[in-house]
Structures are given as C-alpha cells and as structure tokens.
Amino acid sequence: MKLCELTAHELKDMLRKGETSSREITESVLDRIQEVEEKVKAYVTIDREGALKQADEIDEKLKQGEQLPPLAGIPIALKDNMCTKGLKTTCSSKILENFVPPYDATVVAKLKENGAVIIGKTNMDEFAMGSSTENSAFFNTANPWDLTTVPGGSSGGSAAAVAADEAVMALGSDTGGSIRQPAALCGVVGLKPTYGFVSRYGLIAFASSLDQIGPITRDVTDCALLMNVICGHDPRDSTSADVKVPDFTRFLRNDVKGLRIGIPKEYFPEGINPEVEKAVINAGKLLEELGAEIIEISLPHTDYALADYYIIAPAEASSNLARYDGIQYGYRSQDYDDLIDLYKKTRSEGFGPEVKRRIMLGTYALSSGYYDAYYLKALKVRTLVKQDFDRAFEKVDCIISPTSPTPAFKMGEKVDDPLAMYLSDVFTLPVNMAGIAGISIPCGFSKEGLPIGLQVIGKPFDEGTIIQVAYTFEQNTDFHKRKPEL
Amino acid sequence: MDYEVIIGLEVHAELLTDSKIFCCCTTEFGGAPNTHCCPVCLGLPGVLPVTNEKVIELGVKAALALNCEISPYSKFDRKNYFYPDLPKAYQISQYDLPLARNGYLEIEVDGKTKKIGITRVHLEEDAGKLVHSETGSYSLVDYNRTGVPLIEIVTEPDLRSPAEAKIFLEKLKSILQYAEVSDCKMQEGSLRCDANVSIRPMGSKEFGTKTELKNMNSFKAVQKGLEYEVKRQKKLLERGKKIIQETRRWDENSNKTYTMRSKEEAHDYRYFPEPDLPPIVLEKGYIEEIRKTLPEMPYDRKKRYIEEYGLPEYDAGVITSSKALADFFEECVKEYVDAKTVSNWVMGELLGTLNAMDKEIDEIPLTPKHLADMLKLMDKGTISGKIAKKVFKEMMETGRTPDEIVEEKGLKQIADEGELSKIVDKVIADNPKSVEDYRAGKKKAIGYLVGQVMKETRGKANPQLVNKLLREKLES
Numbered sequence: 037m038k039l040c041e042l043t044a045h046e047l048k049d050m051l052r053k054g055e056t057s058s059r060e061i062t063e064s065v066l067d068r069i070q071e072v073e074e075k076v077k078a079y080v081t082i083d084r085e086g087a088l089k090q091a092d093e094i095d096e097k098l099k100q101g102e103q104l105p106p107l108a109g110i111p112i113a114l115k116d117n118m119c120t121k122g123l124k125t126t127c128s129s130k131i132l133e134n135f136v137p138p139y140d141a142t143v144v145a146k147l148k149e150n151g152a153v154i155i156g157k158t159n160m161d162e163f164a165m166g167s168s169t170e171n172s173a174f175f176n177t178a179n180p181w182d183l184t185t186v187p188g189g190s191s192g193g194s195a196a197a198v199a200a201d202e203a204v205m206a207l208g209s210d211t212g213g214s215i216r217q218p219a220a221l222c223g224v225v226g227l228k229p230t231y232g233f234v235s236r237y238g239l240i241a242f243a244s245s246l247d248q249i250g251p252i253t254r255d256v257t258d259c260a261l262l263m264n265v266i267c268g269h270d271p272r273d274s275t276s277a278d279v280k281v282p283d284f285t286r287f288l289r290n291d292v293k294g295l296r297i298g299i300p301k302e303y304f305p306e307g308i309n310p311e312v313e314k315a316v317i318n319a320g321k322l323l324e325e326l327g328a329e330i331i332e333i334s335l336p337h338t339d340y341a342l343a344d345y346y347i348i349a350p351a352e353a354s355s356n357l358a359r360y361d362g363i364q365y366g367y368r369s370q371d372y373d374d375l376i377d378l379y380k381k382t383r384s385e386g387f388g389p390e391v392k393r394r395i396m397l398g399t400y401a402l403s404s405g406y407y408d409a410y411y412l413k414a415l416k417v418r419t420l421v422k423q424d425f426d427r428a429f430e431k432v433d434c435i436i437s438p439t440s441p442t443p444a445f446k447m448g449e450k451v452d453d454p455l456a457m458y459l460s461d462v463f464t465l466p467v468n469m470a471g472i473a474g475i476s477i478p479c480g481f482s483k484e485g486l487p488i489g490l491q492v493i494g495k496p497f498d499e500g501t502i503i504q505v506a507y508t509f510e511q512n513t514d515f516h517k518r519k520p521e522l
Numbered sequence: 523m524d525y526e527v528i529i530g531l532e533v534h535a536e537l538l539t540d541s542k543i544f545c546c547c548t549t550e551f552g553g554a555p556n557t558h559c560c561p562v563c564l565g566l567p568g569v570l571p572v573t574n575e576k577v578i579e580l581g582v583k584a585a586l587a588l589n590c591e592i593s594p595y596s597k598f599d600r601k602n603y604f605y606p607d608l609p610k611a612y613q614i615s616q617y618d619l620p621l622a623r624n625g626y627l628e629i630e631v632d633g634k635t636k637k638i639g640i641t642r643v644h645l646e647e648d649a650g651k652l653v654h655s656e657t658g659s660y661s662l663v664d665y666n667r668t669g670v671p672l673i674e675i676v677t678e679p680d681l682r683s684p685a686e687a688k689i690f691l692e693k694l695k696s697i698l699q700y701a702e703v704s705d706c707k708m709q710e711g712s713l714r715c716d717a718n719v720s721i722r723p724m725g726s727k728e729f730g731t732k733t734e735l736k737n738m739n740s741f742k743a744v745q746k747g748l749e750y751e752v753k754r755q756k757k758l759l760e761r762g763k764k765i766i767q768e769t770r771r772w773d774e775n776s777n778k779t780y781t782m783r784s785k786e787e788a789h790d791y792r793y794f795p796e797p798d799l800p801p802i803v804l805e806k807g808y809i810e811e812i813r814k815t816l817p818e819m820p821y822d823r824k825k826r827y828i829e830e831y832g833l834p835e836y837d838a839g840v841i842t843s844s845k846a847l848a849d850f851f852e853e854c855v856k857e858y859v860d861a862k863t864v865s866n867w868v869m870g871e872l873l874g875t876l877n878a879m880d881k882e883i884d885e886i887p888l889t890p891k892h893l894a895d896m897l898k899l900m901d902k903g904t905i906s907g908k909i910a911k912k913v914f915k916e917m918m919e920t921g922r923t924p925d926e927i928v929e930e931k932g933l934k935q936i937a938d939e940g941e942l943s944k945i946v947d948k949v950i951a952d953n954p955k956s957v958e959d960y961r962a963g964k965k966k967a968i969g970y971l972v973g974q975v976m977k978e979t980r981g982k983a984n985p986q987l988v989n990k991l992l993r994e995k996l997e998s
Binding site: 117118119125127132135137138139141236237238239240241243244245271272273274275351352354355358359361363364365375379399402403404407411 | 561564565566567568569570571572573600602604606609610611612663790792793794797798799800
C-alpha cells in the first residue's frame with residue numbers, strides 16, 4: 037500500500053516509529069495528485085512548496101526528538117472557504133478568484149500549531165451553495181467512484197480528495213449537509229459538529245447561524261483525532277461555545293450495548309431510493325444485534341424544514357454576500373458608468389446563477405412588508421424543528437437515518453432543476469436548523485457500486501456518542517475499507 | 523395662519539472608548555488614511571465581530587444620564603445598504619430592541635423648565651469616510667472611522683422651535699460630557715444631528731407631513747436649517763401646496779435645504795437580527811453599578827457651587843454649563859480659596875478670550891494651578907492687577923507658569939521703597955506744574971503724577987506705595 041492510501045492514525049504511528057517521514061507522506065500525496073487530479077479535479081489551489089516546507093519542518097522536529105501533537109506531519113486539504121494567510125481563498129467564485137487573505141482562520145491556525153501539512157484548497161459549490169460542486173465557478177469535481185457522477189457538495193472537493201487519496205484528511209463546512217452529503221456520496225466519514233463547537237472565525241460566511249466546520253476523513257478514528265484539534269472556544273467568535281472539549285478518542289469504543297437509537301419515520305418517505313433505504317435499515321439491524329435498542333421515533337416538522345431552510349439560509353446569505361461589491365477587494369467589473377453601475381455589473385459578472393438565486397430569495401424574504409410573513413415565520417418554524425429533536429432526545433441517545441436520499445447522481449442531472457438539487461439535503465439540513473451534531477459513515481453500496489451513507493445524529497455537544505456508534509458500526513463492517521478504482 | 527412647529531432630533535454621539543466596537547483597533551481621531559484598521563473592521567471575508575464590553579458600559583451610562591429605562595434584553599441587528607464607506611454593506615445597529623428607552627432631558631426655555639422625551643438610545647458602529655477627488659472622477663475610502671462606537675439618541679417630537687432644538691442640543695452635549703461618555707466634538711464629527719420637522723395649524727391635534735434634515739455641522743446650523751425649513755413649509759401651505767415627505771440636505775453655503783431623496787427612494791434596510799452576535803443581557807446589579815459611577819450632573823453641581831462656594835446663581839450657572847470649565851474652576855479653587863475671585867477670572871478673562879479664540883478650555887495649555895498661582899502672586903503684591911491680565915494672556919497662549927513669565931519679562935512689581943523713591947523724586951523734578959497744582963490744593967493732580975511713575979516703571983510700580991511716597995514728598 038502507498039503512504040497516501042493510509043489513514044492519519046496509521047501514518048502517525050509510522051512517523052513515531054521512524055518508519056517514514058512527513059516528507060515521504062507528503063510526496064506520496066503530491067504524487068497521487070499528479071496521477072489522478074486531472075480526472076478528479078478536487079483542488080482549486082495546490083500548495084506544493086508550502087506543503088513540503090511544512091513537512092520538512094516537522095521531520096526536523098521529529099529528528100530532534102521533539103514530542104509532537106498527533107496530527108503533526110499529516111497532509112490535510114482545506115475547503116476553499118477557509119482563510120489561509122498568503123494562500124488564495126476563492127470560495128470557488130469569480131468574485132474572489134484572486135483573493136489572498138491577510139490572516140488565518142482559527143481552524144487553520146490550530147492545524148498549523150498542530151503541525152498538520154496543508155496540501156491545498158479544495159473545490160466547492162460557489163460560496164458553499166449547492167449539493168454537487170457543479171456550482172463552482174471554475175470546474176466540476178468528479179466522484180472518484182464514478183467519474184461521470186458528482187461528488188456531492190458543497191464540500192465535494194474535500195470529500196473527493198480524501199476518497200481518491202489526494203489528501204489523508206480534509207476539512208469541510210456544513211450549512212445544510214455540505215460535509216455529510218459529499219462524505220456519503222464519496223464513501224468517506226464526515227462530521228458536522230454542534231453549532232458553536234468549532235470557531236467560524238475565518239470561514240467565509242454563507243449562513244452565519246448554520247455554518248459549521250468539520251472533518252472529512254477515511255475512518256472514524258481520524259475523525260476523532262481531527263475533532264480534538266479543531267473544537268474549542270474562540271474569543272474571536274462570539275457564537276463559539278465556552279464548553280469543555282473532551283478527548284474524542286475516548287469514544288472510540290466498539291460498544292453500543294444499551295444505547296437507545298431512534299429511527300425517524302419521516303426520514304423514509306415514499307419514493308426514497310430503495311437501495312439507500314435498505315442499507316440504512318440493515319445498519320439499524322446490525323446495531324441492534326450489537327446490543328443497541330432501536331426505537332421508532334417521529335420528527336413531525338421534518339416536512340417544513342427544507343422550505344424553512346430556504347428562507348433562513350438565503351436571508352443570511354443575502355446580507356453576508358453583500359460585501360462583495362468590487363470596492364475594497366475581489367473582482368470589479370472593468371466597465372461602469374457610476375457607483376450603482378459598478379455595483380450592478382460587478383455582482384452580475386462576479387456571482388454565478390445559484391448564488392444570485394439565493395441572494396434574490398433572501399433579499400425578498402427580508403424586504404419590508406414580507407419580513408413577518410417569511411423570515412419571522414421561518415424563525416418560529418426553526419424552533420419547532422429544534423423542539424422535534426429535543427423531544428426525541430428525551431427518548432433516545434442518538435438518531436440514525438440516510439444521509440442523502442440517493443447515491444451519487446450524474447453530472448448535469450440536476451443542475452437545471454434547483455428544487456431537485458435542494459432535496460439532496462432533506463435529511464441533513466434539519467440537523468443544522470437545530471444546531472446539533474451529525475456524522476455520515478459508509479453503510480453500503482448501490483448496484484452500480486456507488487457508496488451509501490448512514491447519518492448518526494446526536495445531542496448538542498454530545499459528539500462522543502455518535503462517534504462511538506459510528507466507530508462500532510465501522511469496526512463491524514468493511515464498507516470503509518473499499519477504495520475507488522481510478 | 524399661526525402654525526405650531528414640531529421637531530424631533532436624532533443625535534449620533536461617538537462613545538469615548540479606546541478601541542472600536544467590534545475589534546481592537548484604536549478609535550483615535552485622525553491618523554493617516556486606513557491605518558486604524560484590521561481585517562475585522564475592514565469587513566474582510568470570514569471575519570466576525572466581538573462586542574467591546576466598554577461600549578455597553580458607556581451606552582448604559584449615557585442612557586442613565588438621559589433618565590432612560592435600560593432594557594434587560596436587547597440585541598444587535600443588521601442594517602443592510604450599499605455604500606463604499608460601509609465595507610460589509612451592512613451596519614451593525616439595533617432595531618426593534620434598543621439598549622434603552624423612555625428617557626427625558628430637562629431644558630430651560632424662557633426661564634421655564636421643559637421636559638423633552640427621549641424615545642430610545644441604541645448602539646451602533648460608525649462608517650468610514652469618502653474623500654472625493656477634485657475632478658470628481660474618483661473617490662477614495664478611509665476606513666479609520668469604520669467601527670467607532672456610536673450611540674443614537676432619538677427624541678420624541680417635543681421640541682417646538684428651532685431655538686429650542688439648539689438649547690436641547692447644548693444641554694445634551696453638556697450631559698454627555700458630564701457623564702464622560704462622549705467628547706461631543708462636532709468639528710471632529712463625534713456629535714452629529716439629524717432633525718425631523720413638521721408644522722401644523724395652531725390647535726390642531728394631527729401632525730403635519732414631516733421632512734428630515736441632514737448635513738448640519740454645528741448647533742447653529744441645526745437652528746438655521748430648521749428655521750429655513752419651517753419657513754419653506756409655511757410658504758408651501760400658505761400657497762395651498764402639499765409638503766412632500768422626504769429627506770433634505772442643508773447647504774451651509776447657500777443657507778438653503780435641498781431634496782436628497784423622496785420617500786419612494788428611501789432605503790429598505792432589510793433589518794434582521796445579527797446572527798454573529800449574542801443578545802445583550804444586562805443584570806439589574808450591573809446597571810446599578812454603572813448608575814453609581816455616574817458623576818454629578820450639571821444641575822447638582824450648580825446647586826453645590828452656590829452652597830459650597832457661595833457663588834451667585836448666575837456665576838454657578840455659567841461655570842457648570844460646561845463640564846470642562848467646571849472641572850477647571852474646581853481644580854483652581856482647591857489651590858486658591860477665594861472662589862468668587864476665581865469665578866470672576868474664569869467668567870471674565872478666560873471665557874472672553876476663549877470665545878475670541880473660538881476654542882474650548884481643553885484645547886488651550888492653561889492649567890488651573892497656573893491661574894491659582896497667578897492669583898497668589900497678585901495677593902503677595904508681586905504683580906498688579908493690570909500686569910496680571912498680561913500674564914494671564916501669556917499663560918493661555920503658551921502654558922508657561924506665571925512665575926516664569928513674570929521673571930522672564932521682568933514684570934515683577936517694584937515695591938522697594940528706595941528704588942521707587944528715586945523714580946518719584948525724578949517725576950517730581952520733571953513735572954513742576956503738577957507739583958505746584960497739588961500744593962495749591964488741586965489734590966487730583968496726584969493722579970497724573972502716579973501715572974508718570976507707572977509710565978517710568980512700565981506699570982510695575984506698586985500703586986499703593988507710589989501714592990504713599992508721592993504724598994509724603996509733596997507734603998513735606
């Protein structure tokens with residue numbers, strides 16, 4: 037096996053034993069990128085020199101016998117909406133095509149402190165709006181399992197990079213499912229932490245009350261290791277929670293005995309893909325055999341969550357994206373008559389169609405005369421969605437469901453049908469609305485050999501439990517061991 | 523027809539914090555363009571605001587000084603609009619749940635006390651500044667002011683004339699300065715005022731259509747702008763025309779108001795709760811702690827000056843109208859006990875010269891101790907009252923001590939009998955006519971001789987001593 041195919045925890049052990057070096061690992065990943073990137077197109081920016089420099093620094097420290105944190109020397113890819121000092125951060129948008137941040141996002145600073153080797157910045161749906169990475173202003177990313185299908189989105193580049201061994205691990209961001217859905221479609225592990233667990237400082241905002249950064253990894257152990265690095269209170273983010281961060285590796289226990297696991301009936305609607313349904317039901321059966329108690333539950337406001345999300349997220353986005361006006365930084369139209377014309381042309385030329393659609397939706401929902409009917413109402417419905425989960429968690433310790441209603445779909449299949457695309461996130465976005473945690477792990481494959489994801493939803497700041505359930509499932513199955521052929 | 527004038531004001535005051543409202547940048551006025559900025563106040567992609575606690579504290583203090591009820595729960599909202607001086611394209615402000623409401627301020631109008639209602643006080647961030655090129659072909663943005671904390675104070679429509687509006691603003695400025703929440707320097711933009719004005723037939727209960735006035739850069743301009751606008755509205759009504767609800771700009775040069783934008787062109791700010799900031803939750807105990815830190819307000823201080831220092835009411839009123847002036851007075855009285863003498867100098871020489879210089883007390887180098895020391899020199903007879911005025915002027919301009927000035931310029935009073943005696947002898951010898959007159963019984967002639975001695979000594983002779991010596995010599 038090549039180094040780039042291993043997990044972070046395997047590589048970590050090899051580094052400690054002196055069996056390899058960070059440079060060898062990093063070169064292995066860079067070679068793999070050389071080999072397959074033309075097909076997958078996971079990266080917007082590859083920082084070859086920066087990565088090798090970081091790797092050499094780690095090797096030097098190892099040589100000196102320094103005690104290094106667990107992820108030191110491990111190559112990681114970052115979704116291109118996390119600010120990296122001196123390294124282009126584009127949000128896969130023309131409007132930020134040449135934007136070089138003068139500062140590091142808090143998560144990036146934490147990764148650097150921990151010695152992780154930043155390989156590059158991954159492709160995404162423009163401003164994280166989309167479920168297929170087809171909304172990137174630059175190019176499409178392919179699903180490594182079938183190059184004619186999408187990797188999911190919006191963190192499609194990060195999920196594809198991890199699946200194709202072009203990175204050992206990655207960070208994504210999740211506003212309505214953007215970590216979990218691509219993780220499911222690419223057959224990797226993706227966790228959206230509880231809102232407030234990971235600092236958003238330096239994450240280019242899509243919808244501030246929903247956005248959250250999280251890990252995309254090859255297995256649950258790597259996920260726990262990465263969570264240990266990125267979680268924690270940040271004084272620069274007023275919405276970051278001042279809670280104690282546990283050592284998540286403590287939850288890597290092959291044991292679900294006595295755990296009460298809920299299955300919401302609303303997450304298996306008519307018309308759901310039968311292979312997905314079957315894989316998730318079988319996952320429930322397996323967990324039951326392993327000692328968990330499976331309980332059918334109801335989340336009655338599930339039907340409203342999608343519509344609700346498409347008021348709140350665009351409303352916040354319409355304001356968050358207003359700063360891209362061509363004045364201070366980013367793209368500016370070349371030819372304009374006056375200030376208003378500059379604004380209009382810059383934004384018309386700089387944003388893609390989905391971003392414009394959501395800016396218009398959000399602007400409308402916040403307009404005077406409509407605010408009460410849309411935004412205010414949506415806030416109330418959001419409370420109901422959250423209460424559904426609160427009530428469910430009185431009866432169960434966690435909830436399992438499909439991550440995505442379908443496996444990876446064909447490129448181009450849904451680009452012209454926004455509503456069909458929006459439905460990709462129907463099982464993931466209620467978790468964002470409620471501000472709670474969710475993880476997606478591989479739980480099967482379709483006839484065509486495309487991965488299927490199992491979502492495990494947990495109580496706020498109880499990532500430990502879903503990591504334990506996910507780890508137990510992983511230890512008793514082989515789905516995560518399969519690799520796509522490229 | 524007689525009309526009643528209805529005025530309400532919206533006042534913005536910069537809060538006296540060291541750092542900005544949502545980041546650590548300095549709030550200092552001036553500085554080379556774009557040197558007081560960081561990624562947060564520049565609104566770069568990915569940044570988040572963090573509320574400066576000092577802003578909440580000063581906001582609460584200001585609201586308490588304006589007799590407001592402090593909201594136990596308030597929140598920040600986004601006010602969305604595009605303008606190059608607003609880097610996020612939204613201003614973080616407060617909309618439906620402001621920091622404080624239902625206050626009032628008492629003003630004196632024609633000798634009577636009148637209560638002006640304060641509708642609300644809320645917190646918000648300031649915007650940057652545009653610098654337009656002379657050719658008009660481009661504009662530059664300076665973000666130094668972006669994120670400087672402001673309070674917006676909105677009054678009830680309780681003011682009944684432009685003159686009242688000016689009195690209110692002067693009182694408000696004094697209160698905010700007393701509370702030490704704002705320095706209220708209109709020339710530096712740390713105090714700004716917009717006004718809403720309408721008129722209605724005397725006795726009518728319904729409000730007329732209002733216009734909003736902007737761009738008034740001094741209290742005088744507020745009064746003039748409102749006077750113009752009242753006249754304009756009267757003329758329209760008298761011609762049977764309607765007043766259009768709109769925002770108008772006061773133009774200092776032409777002394778007129780011009781349409782800025784109509785009601786239809788008004789922005790839809792699409793306010794919504796700021797998702798990046800938690801709500802402001804204030805405990806009763808916290809509010810009471812701040813109330814305790816409120817310094818003595820002008821009215822109480824005036825009362826104390828009358829009782830403690832025995833100042834006439836008029837003096838006490840003039841001195842306490844400005845906190846800086848009152849502070850100066852008190853410091854001085856600590857060093858020099860005769861309060862009335864200090865008051866005379868403060869109200870006379872000091873205020874007179876300040877007005878002539880168009881400056882505030884804190885803009886000149888004079889210290890209270892210098893004034894006290896100078897008064898002591900007078901008492902000791904080192905300088906005369908006439909010389910003191912010269913010394914005082916010099917102190918105001920240079921900030922040097924009275925001793926230094928007296929020493930360097932040789933202004934010390936001549937009180938040495940031997941030295942003066944010689945000069946008196948010379949004057950007697952040089953003015954036989956006056957001497958004769960005096961000796962002939964024209965006692966007034968001594969005045970001329972005293973004057974001559976003063977002239978010889980360039981005003982430095984001790985006048986009492988000169989009188990004594992002259993009399994002795996003439997009558998001997």
